[in-house]
Amino acid sequence: MAVLFLSNMKRNPLRNIVVTLAIALSISMVMVLSSLSVGVRDSSRESLLGIGADLYVVPEDLHPLLMDLQRFDQGWSVQRELQLSEYPPSHVSPRLSDTLFFRIGEDLGETITVGVDPGEETAFDQFMVVEGGWFSTLDDPLRDQNIRNGVVDGELMTKEVLVSREFSREYGLGVGDGILLSSSLINGTEYSFRIEGIFVDSLARLSPAIIVHLGELQFMKGNLEKDTLTEILLDYPSGYDLDKVKEWSRSGDFKYRDIVDILSSEDILEEIYEFIGIIDGFAVMVVSVTLFICLIFTSTIFLISAKERALDLAILRAIGIPARKIFIWVIMESGIFYLLGCLGGLLLGSVSIYLLNLFLIDRFTSLPEGFQPFGINMVVISTAVLSSFLLALLSALAPAVRAVLKPPVESLRGDVS
Numbered sequence: 001m002a003v004l005f006l007s008n009m010k011r012n013p014l015r016n017i018v019v020t021l022a023i024a025l026s027i028s029m030v031m032v033l034s035s036l037s038v039g040v041r042d043s044s045r046e047s048l049l050g051i052g053a054d055l056y057v058v059p060e061d062l063h064p065l066l067m068d069l070q071r072f073d074q075g076w077s078v079q080r081e082l083q084l085s086e087y088p089p090s091h092v093s094p095r096l097s098d099t100l101f102f103r104i105g106e107d108l109g110e111t112i113t114v115g116v117d118p119g120e121e122t123a124f125d126q127f128m129v130v131e132g133g134w135f136s137t138l139d140d141p142l143r144d145q146n147i148r149n150g151v152v153d154g155e156l157m158t159k160e161v162l163v164s165r166e167f168s169r170e171y172g173l174g175v176g177d178g179i180l181l182s183s184s185l186i187n188g189t190e191y192s193f194r195i196e197g198i199f200v201d202s203l204a205r206l207s208p209a210i211i212v213h214l215g216e217l218q219f220m221k222g223n224l225e226k227d228t229l230t231e232i233l234l235d236y237p238s239g240y241d242l243d244k245v246k247e248w249s250r251s252g253d254f255k256y257r258d259i260v261d262i263l264s265s266e267d268i269l270e271e272i273y274e275f276i277g278i279i280d281g282f283a284v285m286v287v288s289v290t291l292f293i294c295l296i297f298t299s300t301i302f303l304i305s306a307k308e309r310a311l312d313l314a315i316l317r318a319i320g321i322p323a324r325k326i327f328i329w330v331i332m333e334s335g336i337f338y339l340l341g342c343l344g345g346l347l348l349g350s351v352s353i354y355l356l357n358l359f360l361i362d363r364f365t366s367l368p369e370g371f372q373p374f375g376i377n378m379v380v381i382s383t384a385v386l387s388s389f390l391l392a393l394l395s396a397l398a399p400a401v402r403a404v405l406k407p408p409v410e411s412l413r414g415d416v417s
Contacts, residue, residue: 027345039375143215
């Protein structure tokens, strides 16, 4: 078997190198495409669970990929209904995601803005202060007064703001600096805010953004009276039966069931996984076509090689080597090429995944902290190795069958058809 392999390598080394490279490229593509859904799935889970919320109150029929664009009104009413229910949460953190215009000297622009209840938001882990401090005023005076007394007065604004580290770097801002914010550059009233701290958002690593009091964002956007929210984060004691809360939220006892849904992290992840399933389907199609082309290419090359070595195989048959052993030798010879190609493919695939992650993380700055679009695990490696094994077996069948079935006398006479 070793003699057969070495003679084949000497006969046409360039062709054998091309075959090995083709196998390596195919296996690396299998690895890269298989790793995409793994990376997105694992990173999404890690990022979402890292927030620390047990349940999320979100607009009805929410699509997770459009979470920041969907909203619901009557936020305080929903919040109070939860707090007075038989399943009261330990912490309730309402949020509104929107945008505000800013003016910093000669710089004008629009930035992502998150309105929070500072006192409740500290129970969760999405925002981490890296310089300065959190809000000095932990309650939300403007929203609180509107809820209690129906008072909507801009004089109640604290005008405190936190800016993301990326925003701070881009505009050269620090703790104590001022920034003018408005809902419109044309006819919106500008308010002078003071920067209390600089933060990092675990769900948007390098995205320029700011955080203000929820009521102040609602007031500036004109929806304080409606108390418009994007989501409410709920925290429950450890070991709490969250399924009972979700079941109650779908019953007639929860009067806002037609406005909002209450979802766990797993529920949101399931929606994300459905989208990832589309990626998986596309990847399977591309991988299938790639492997089929590789199979046709290598089978053809191995068959040509078998024809070129017909005389050698016939001599082996003539001196008494069993056909079964020659059949196994041809299969094993193909396996050696695929083994080399598989090792090269695993190395090339790993390097490609590493470089793709670097490129995407650098290109898409809004990716969460630690998010890896492509991920490697045993499933990815096993898929690549199994693909290599199956291709080796299938591509060697035609040459091996030919080597066994062709009468050695014909080969010795010089008939290589």
